[in-house]
Amino acid sequence: MRTFHRRYWKTTAAMLGVVALLGTSACSGDDEADSDGKITLTVDTFGVFGYDELFEQYMEENPNIIIKENNVTDLHADYVPQLQQNIAAGSGAGDIVAIEEGIVQQFFLSQGDNFVDLAEYGAEELKDNFLPWKWEMGKGPNGEILGLGTDIGGMSMCYNKTLFEDAGLPTDREEVSASWETWDDFIEVGKKFQEAQTGASFISTTVPYFSAVNAQGGTHTFFDEDNNLVAETNPVILESWDLMVRMVEEGLSANLPMWSDEWNAGIQNNVFATLPCPAWMLGHIENTAGESGRDQWDVASVPGNGGNWGGSWLAVTTQSKHPEEAAKLAMFLTSPEGQISAWNAANTLPSSPKALDDPAVTEFTRDYFNEAPVGKIYAETAKELKPVYYGIHHAQVSEEFRKALEAMEQGQLSPEEAWQQAIDGAKRASGQ
Amino acid sequence: MTLLRRGAAPPGDKEATSLPRPGNDAVTERERRQIFWTRMDLRVTPYLFIAPFFILFAIFGLFPLLYTVWVSLHDWTLLGGNQGFNWFAHYTRLVQDAKFWNSLYNTFGIFVVAVVPQLLLAMYLADTLSRRIRAVNFFRMGLLLPYLTSIAAVAIVFSQLFGTQFGLINYVLGFFGIDPINWQAGRFSSWVAIAVMIDWRWTGYNALIYLAAMSAIPREIYEAAAIDGASRMRQFWQITIPMLRPTIIFTVIVSTIGQMQLFTEPVIFGDVAGGTQGQFQTTMMLIFEEAFRFNNYGYGSAIAWTLFMIIVVLSALNALLTSKIKGA
Known part of the structure; x- marks a missing residue:
C-alpha cells in the first residue's frame, strides 16, 4: 500500500510539475491589480523627457498611483521596433507610450484602434493648450484624440565655440547666425573652417543635416500624404541630398555614425564643430560632454528657415488596465504647467502656446551653453512652425537613407551608387 | 459485492x-x-x-x-495580418534576392574566419594544459571565465575597442604606424572584429572539451611512443589528433550550428542592417530585419526556413562524415 501511494504521489507531483511549468510560462506577465489597492502605471519613453520631478509630484498628490518609466535611448533602432511588436502583440506596451513625430502616422493613422480615444476622458476641452498643428497631428483617422502633445523640436544650430575660435571664425552667436543665412553659406563657412586645419571636422556626419533640411522643406518628405513613396522625385529630398553630397565632397564630415559611441566620444573630445540642435539635443550634448564641455558649445540660428525636428505625443494604449488613471496622468504631464516643468528639467520645447509665452521659457538662458538665451531662440520660431507629413514607413526609410549617407561619407560608395542604394532600400523597407 | x-x-x-x-x-x-x-x-x-x-x-x-x-507561404505582415496564400512566391523571391545571398556569404565568411583559428587555438591550449605545469587548475578555470560573461557585454566592450577614432585597438596599431582602420566599414575588417568577439568567448569552451577528451587517452600509448623515440610533436600528431577525432567532429558540428545562427555579436557591433551596405549582415540578422523592422513576416519566415534547411543539410553532412570515419 505504501509503495502504491508513494508512486501515485510521484505521478501526481510530476503532472503538477508540468502544469506548474506551463502555468508560469503562460502567465508571466505582471499582474497589475496590486493587493494593497495601488495602481502601477507604466510610461514608455525614449531619450530625455525630463519627467522625473513631475512623476514625484504626481505620486505625492495621488498616493494610490505608482509610476514606472521604461526609458530607451535609441528611438529608431530600439524603441520603435519594440513598441510596434508590443502594440501588435496586444501586450507589453506601457499604459502611456510616447509617440515621436516620425512615427505618429505609423501608429495613430494606421493603428489608431490600439489607442484610447482621450475624448472619453474630457480631452476635448484641452484643445487650446496646444499649438493647432500639434493638436491636429495627435488625432486618429476618424478624429479621435489619440495623442496629447509633449514637446516640439524647433531648430537651431549648435556650434563649438572653442573650435570656431581656433579656426579664426567669428564666435559671437549673432555674428555666427548672420554668417550662414542659407545652407550654401553654411558650406562656405565649413570650407573656411576646414582650411584652418584645426584637426577637427565641421560636421559629425551628414545624417542630422539631412533630417534638418528635409524638415525645412515644407509639406512632406519620403512619402506623400497618400503614403506613396516619392523620395525619388520629391524636390525637397533631391535638393537636400545634393547638399549632403556637396558637404561630403568638400570634406566637411568627421564620418562618425550618429548616436554611436564614437559619435558621443566625438562630442566629448571636440572632434566636430557644429550640430543641428532641436531643443531636445541640448540635453544630449550636456549629458554627453559633461562638466568638461561647459561653455564649449553655443547656440546660433539654423541656416534656411527654421523648421522642426522631433517632438512627441503621449498616448494611452488600449492594453492599459487603468485607462482612466493613465489618461489623467497623460493630461497632467502635457498640461502647460507640466510642459514648463519638463522644459526646466530638460529644455524640451513646449507645444503649448501658453507655456511658450511663459517667462520661464522666454527668459531662460542656458548656463551650460555660454548663457545662450535658448528659450528666446526656440520660442521665436516655434509658433510659425509648419508640420511635415512623414507617412507610416518613415522610420524604416530614414534608416535606409542613413546607411547610404554613411556609406558615401566613408568612401565605400560614390554619390550615385549611394543614392541608388538608398532608393532600393527605401522601396524594400516600405514594401513599394 | x-x-x-x-x-x-x-x-x-x-x-x-x-x-x-x-x-x-x-x-x-x-x-x-x-x-x-x-x-x-x-x-x-x-x-x-x-x-x-x-x-x-x-x-x-x-x-x-x-x-x-x-x-x-502567405503574404503576412505585422500590421495587416494574413493577407492570403501565395504558394512559394517568397521562396522564388529569395533565390533572386541579392541581400539574401549576401547574408549567406557573410555567415559562411565569418564562420571560416572565426571557427578555424578558434579550434586550432583551443587545441593548442588544451595540449598545453594537459601537460604537467604549475597551477594547472587555475589556468583551466581561467579558460572558462570568458564563457561566463554575457554575449551582449562582450559585444559592447569589443565594439568600443574596435572604434575607429577612439578605439583602443586602433590606438595601439598607431604605435606601429598603421592608420586607423574603420573596422565596421570594410567587409573583411568587420568579419575579423566579429570573429575576435566570438573566439574570445568560445575558445576556452572548446579547449575544455578537448582537454577532457585528451585526459581519456591512455597514458600507456604515449609512454610506448616515447620509448620508441617519438618526439612530442609526433606524439601530438599521431596519437592525440587521431584519438580526438570524434571530439573534433563534435566541436565542428556544434560550432557550425551556432555560427549559422550568428546574431548578437554583429547586431551590437553595428545594427540589424549589418553595416552601411550589409557588409556583416548575417542571415539571422536579415530575418530579423525583414520580420521585425519591415514587418514582413511572410518573407522573414521563408528566410528562416531556408536557413533551417541549410543547417539540417550541414548537420547531415557532418553526421555522414562522422560515421564514415568511425567505420574506417
Whole structure:
C-alpha cells in the first residue's frame, strides 16, 4: 500500500510539475491589480523627457498611483521596433507610450484602434493648450484624440565655440547666425573652417543635416500624404541630398555614425564643430560632454528657415488596465504647467502656446551653453512652425537613407551608387 | 459485492475461475487495482517524467517551427495580418534576392574566419594544459571565465575597442604606424572584429572539451611512443589528433550550428542592417530585419526556413562524415 501511494504521489507531483511549468510560462506577465489597492502605471519613453520631478509630484498628490518609466535611448533602432511588436502583440506596451513625430502616422493613422480615444476622458476641452498643428497631428483617422502633445523640436544650430575660435571664425552667436543665412553659406563657412586645419571636422556626419533640411522643406518628405513613396522625385529630398553630397565632397564630415559611441566620444573630445540642435539635443550634448564641455558649445540660428525636428505625443494604449488613471496622468504631464516643468528639467520645447509665452521659457538662458538665451531662440520660431507629413514607413526609410549617407561619407560608395542604394532600400523597407 | 455461498452457482466471470484468494473480495479488488497501477506506473511514469520537456518543446519549439512554414507561404505582415496564400512566391523571391545571398556569404565568411583559428587555438591550449605545469587548475578555470560573461557585454566592450577614432585597438596599431582602420566599414575588417568577439568567448569552451577528451587517452600509448623515440610533436600528431577525432567532429558540428545562427555579436557591433551596405549582415540578422523592422513576416519566415534547411543539410553532412570515419 505504501509503495502504491508513494508512486501515485510521484505521478501526481510530476503532472503538477508540468502544469506548474506551463502555468508560469503562460502567465508571466505582471499582474497589475496590486493587493494593497495601488495602481502601477507604466510610461514608455525614449531619450530625455525630463519627467522625473513631475512623476514625484504626481505620486505625492495621488498616493494610490505608482509610476514606472521604461526609458530607451535609441528611438529608431530600439524603441520603435519594440513598441510596434508590443502594440501588435496586444501586450507589453506601457499604459502611456510616447509617440515621436516620425512615427505618429505609423501608429495613430494606421493603428489608431490600439489607442484610447482621450475624448472619453474630457480631452476635448484641452484643445487650446496646444499649438493647432500639434493638436491636429495627435488625432486618429476618424478624429479621435489619440495623442496629447509633449514637446516640439524647433531648430537651431549648435556650434563649438572653442573650435570656431581656433579656426579664426567669428564666435559671437549673432555674428555666427548672420554668417550662414542659407545652407550654401553654411558650406562656405565649413570650407573656411576646414582650411584652418584645426584637426577637427565641421560636421559629425551628414545624417542630422539631412533630417534638418528635409524638415525645412515644407509639406512632406519620403512619402506623400497618400503614403506613396516619392523620395525619388520629391524636390525637397533631391535638393537636400545634393547638399549632403556637396558637404561630403568638400570634406566637411568627421564620418562618425550618429548616436554611436564614437559619435558621443566625438562630442566629448571636440572632434566636430557644429550640430543641428532641436531643443531636445541640448540635453544630449550636456549629458554627453559633461562638466568638461561647459561653455564649449553655443547656440546660433539654423541656416534656411527654421523648421522642426522631433517632438512627441503621449498616448494611452488600449492594453492599459487603468485607462482612466493613465489618461489623467497623460493630461497632467502635457498640461502647460507640466510642459514648463519638463522644459526646466530638460529644455524640451513646449507645444503649448501658453507655456511658450511663459517667462520661464522666454527668459531662460542656458548656463551650460555660454548663457545662450535658448528659450528666446526656440520660442521665436516655434509658433510659425509648419508640420511635415512623414507617412507610416518613415522610420524604416530614414534608416535606409542613413546607411547610404554613411556609406558615401566613408568612401565605400560614390554619390550615385549611394543614392541608388538608398532608393532600393527605401522601396524594400516600405514594401513599394 | 457478491458473496460466495456454498452450493451457489459459480459466477460466470473470470474472477471466479482464478484460484481462491485469502481475504475477502474487497482485498482482491484492491490488489487488482494495485497491479493495474503498478503496470501503468512502469509503462507510463517514465514518459510522464520526460513529458515536461516534450510538452514545452512542442509548444515553444515544434509549433513555431511548423507555423513558420505556414506563415512563409502567405503574404503576412505585422500590421495587416494574413493577407492570403501565395504558394512559394517568397521562396522564388529569395533565390533572386541579392541581400539574401549576401547574408549567406557573410555567415559562411565569418564562420571560416572565426571557427578555424578558434579550434586550432583551443587545441593548442588544451595540449598545453594537459601537460604537467604549475597551477594547472587555475589556468583551466581561467579558460572558462570568458564563457561566463554575457554575449551582449562582450559585444559592447569589443565594439568600443574596435572604434575607429577612439578605439583602443586602433590606438595601439598607431604605435606601429598603421592608420586607423574603420573596422565596421570594410567587409573583411568587420568579419575579423566579429570573429575576435566570438573566439574570445568560445575558445576556452572548446579547449575544455578537448582537454577532457585528451585526459581519456591512455597514458600507456604515449609512454610506448616515447620509448620508441617519438618526439612530442609526433606524439601530438599521431596519437592525440587521431584519438580526438570524434571530439573534433563534435566541436565542428556544434560550432557550425551556432555560427549559422550568428546574431548578437554583429547586431551590437553595428545594427540589424549589418553595416552601411550589409557588409556583416548575417542571415539571422536579415530575418530579423525583414520580420521585425519591415514587418514582413511572410518573407522573414521563408528566410528562416531556408536557413533551417541549410543547417539540417550541414548537420547531415557532418553526421555522414562522422560515421564514415568511425567505420574506417
